Amino acid sequence: MTVVEEIKDRVDIAELIGESMQLKKSGKNFTGFCPFHANTRTPAFVVFPDTGTWRCFGACNEGGDVYKYVMKKEGWDFPQALQNLAERAGVELRPRTPEQEEQEEAQVGLRGLLESAVTFYRNNLLHSDQVLGYLQGRGFSSEALESFGVGYAPDSWDALQAFLLEKGHKHEQLVEAGLIAKRENGGFYDRFRNRIMFPIRDGRGRMAGFGARISDPKDQPKFINSPQTVLFDKGRLLFGLDGARKAIRAADQAVVVEGYFDVIALHQAGHGNAVSPMGTALTSHQLRSLKRYSRNIVLALDADAAGNQATLRGLNVAREALDREPDPVFDARGLVRHEGRLDAEIRIVGLPEGKDPDEVALEDPEAWTDLLRKASPVVEYVMDLLIGPSDSQDAKQKAAIARQVLPLIEDVADPVEREAYRQGLARRLKVDERAMMGWRPKRTTRTQASAPDLQQVDSMATEGFCLGLLLRDPELTYWIDRQLHALELEGLSSQDFIGTDSQVIFKAVQSSLGQVDEEPTERWKALLDGTALDQAIAFASKAEEVDFARPKVADAVSADFFRLRMRRVEGLLEQLSFQQQAVQELETVEQEMISLAKKAQNLVTQKRRLDVALAGRK
Template sequence: MSSDLRDDDKQRVRDASNIVDIVGQHVALRPRGREFVGLCPFHDDHTPSMAVIPHKDIFYCHACGTGGDVFSFVQKFHRMEFRPALEYLAQRAGIELKPATAKQAATERDGFDSNSIAEANGIAHIFFRAILAHAEHGERARTLIDRRGISAQMVQEFELGAAPQRFDGFLLKVQSLARSEELFVAAHLLKKRDAGGFYDTFRDRLMFPIHDQMGRVIAFGARRIDDNDQPKYLNSAESPLFHKSDTLYGLRQAARSIQREGRAVIVEGYTDVIACHQAGFTNVVGTLGTALTIGHARTLRRLCDEIVLLFDGDQAGTKAADRAIDVFFNEDIDVRIATLSSHTDAKDPDELLARTDGPATLKAALDLGTPLLEYRFDRIRLAWAGKGPSALNKALTEEIKHLADLGLTNLEPRKRALIMRRLHEITGLDHKTLTDTLPSARARKPRQAPEESATNWSQPGRALPAPHALLGCLLIEPKLWRAHAQDLALLPTGERFDTPTIAMLADCIMGLMRSGQDPSLEAVLDAEHRPEVQAAAIGLATATETQTERNMDRVRTLFEHCLSTLWADHHSSPTDRPPTGDSTDALQQRLDRLRQSRERLPTSARANPWRMKRPT
């Protein structure tokens, strides 16, 4: 454990952090026996492959092999190092940590990685909120807030702020802190002057902080206060911390409601999101001035089963709906299109909800949303009405080609059959005629399975090599090493591991044994901060438990068999020499004793004792 932590810091934070609550903030979980299961956020998961095991304080994906404790989940999900993950969980639990060393603090202060940019954004966020509350400098922004009907509660909930009407307002704040301006340039909060010096990026604007699900400010949206300023909205540029393609405004505030209701609503603007929340529609999020992406779809798919896209119904909304079909076509989630123009003349949710009947009208629009493909087919029917045979054939060919390019031929059969039936209803053409059109279309490649992970040993029928099975036995029955300490200490297994990750796990286990500790899974997770090594440990432990059906006699037999196999393999070569300080006779006696354990195994197990089935 690093020197800048008290020995008990990590354990105190782990004890205070409920892994089900932490993972459940980011993924919809449902109970299954003693575990909770959900879609894995670390690969393109379509069936719940990730298990959260509260009595062990771990999570593990049986599909991609990713796993670890609560720290590694936060590290991997939010792309951060161990120390920031520890600090976040400690703050969440109300635990005070020992401050970072001066050297580490200097590194975080002077570096421009995601953690440094998050720190810079945090400084700006406090500044903007203070400006909004300032009697003079925040008056113009408060007037705009009042004019838009945003309540004081929403100002607090969404943590709105204001940028002052000057070029050096925030710059002076940075300089008063004796911080490097370059960091704030990297965070897109300051800009460089051509003639030298710096100036504020955001001036005279209402500030909307954009949070990740941990609560960190990762970027800002800024709306003009003066109607003559351009552009109307100004967003932070992308950074190591902020990626528009997978970020949704208001998700931090909406996540719990989305999980509870099983449905997310997507709108287009910051004020639309806030107006919806103010009216009680707390499952609403917004895009950041960009088109919907697969990243948005998969972020929400982990939280709910249905998405409603709320559009204005004008030409821009129609184009947005077409883009949504491209994004969601292959995603295993129900998507509906709701249009305001079918229910009201209001141009957006913000305007609608300012009216007395606004909430009821919006609820009706959302509840009567049209399934995404039905929306597409309704528009096709209108567009094709009255076309002659030649024009209809051309339009049909283009539509089927577009659907095939999206992946029609690779859809699961029922969904593909539904699409073909709807095309039949529109065109009157039989199934064979429609199907014959498909070969000429360029089909999208099938969805790729997650890349095979060296730590993913729980796949059905996966054979676990003897060195890996040996480690798995130690993880689930750690006291085994005490009876075989000499054999394990002399066993040269390092070169036998097929990946550096497993080799690092072996080093960790051997290190614990050398210090006199039992190498339990819990001890390894406590000693190791690297998520990939934690995942390897959980994967091997899970696989070994599955194979041995958690029967400790079988674990011991498998362990002794693995030792026997490894000794036999290593000493069968004439070039091998006994380790110094041990006679050949002693080694042979040890080998004979270990080989005897193999004879106690059933014949089927001797043939392939490491074949496993996936847990159900």
């Protein structure tokens, strides 16, 4: 493998592109609004993770690999793109320069220095009866404190530096390691004084810095960290990760708690898969490090944070906020976006009132396991929090909740999941129960002819199945159009398909019909390429199983196409109902209400026709 290929292989293209624009999952791919041309209507930009490519199907009509993307986005030439992506991928481009070797040596020196500090703080703790007594009083075992290297910084301005200088280290090194700071009027002072010290290591167990917690309740602030150094970047490190990696893999779950004590207590109680961020920012870097070991991530919130709507402030943050900005720890919106971009599963659980994870875990390790089982997906968690157990909201409250939750749902990457959340929200808010809920789908049973291997009606599967039929025989489009026209509905369009890839395939089918030079089945093969072509061929071969000579097959097939249209109509109606409610709440012009009502009426009519047609094809 060439280095260019190796880098391409290691960089997650959807993740990289997702950092500078919003991407939504669409089947195996991601779609979004093209960053290279002005478009706000249809997401014309597609990322194909399988092939590591992207393409704008809109005005740009171009695409390429990850290199092409960063070159276009950043204005880099190829060597610049290569250099930057190599760094990201952790691939070395050429033998290290003497300079780099020197830098690495310096880092090794700094880590050694930090290890000496760990020893110093540790010894100091063992001789500080009061602090040790406090820790033991909280239930921590000597073994747990030892394995995390917990220490104590004495209440002194120079004890640490005196110790390290005597070992031959220089002031500059101590400053560089973030252990001491320079006074304005000359001289140096120990950064950490009278504090409980938590060594922070990287995932490989190498020292990076310290987290420090007050020992005297009168001190402020409660927590401080090492400053940013060449080794310490709090947005990239997680406390406890080096010791938690194995347990995360074994449990196929990582648990993120809020404090150092929580992590230690959980490990002590046998729950070794817990880590914590330092302070208040949980970044995509940190989630990405966790995802290396498991894609299932649970955030355990202290009751204060869990029940506090302020923790959801991300909902109200401007949508345009740069994704690169560190998000508040439990910013629901940031989490949902990270989740989609990283293809991780993030759940949230709130702790019992007045209890920290360390208390729960040390009192009863089983209770902790039970608690984690109750974790809910971020969107559900937010809905629970906003809607609560009662359903006493008035119209205005409902509209306000919908306005808060809907944007969050929009950020969910998976279209099927998104749809389920929308339905769940409508149900829980009892939105428009009379006028609008009438169109809620009555699940029709699928006849055996339509898709023998599909047990249930899955809208994405129906989409693939219908496409397969059209690919096998493009002229079937005319027949379906006639069926739709008979119901006074417009003919098939790419809008009947959700996946952008499906739409691309459908458009190829349409184009294959609009020409006479080639057989339509040959034509779409020539029009499609890459992933879309593979997908199209797979769809078409599945459709080979359908035997039109068998009775009722034609009915079953048209029913599947009607379901596609039904899905589209229902989706539009649902959006419309929320919009109507929002407008109503805003008490804006009557005219807008009328126009929305007209649209709704039109959709309800279409839906009724489809209902009748589907009832006749059961």
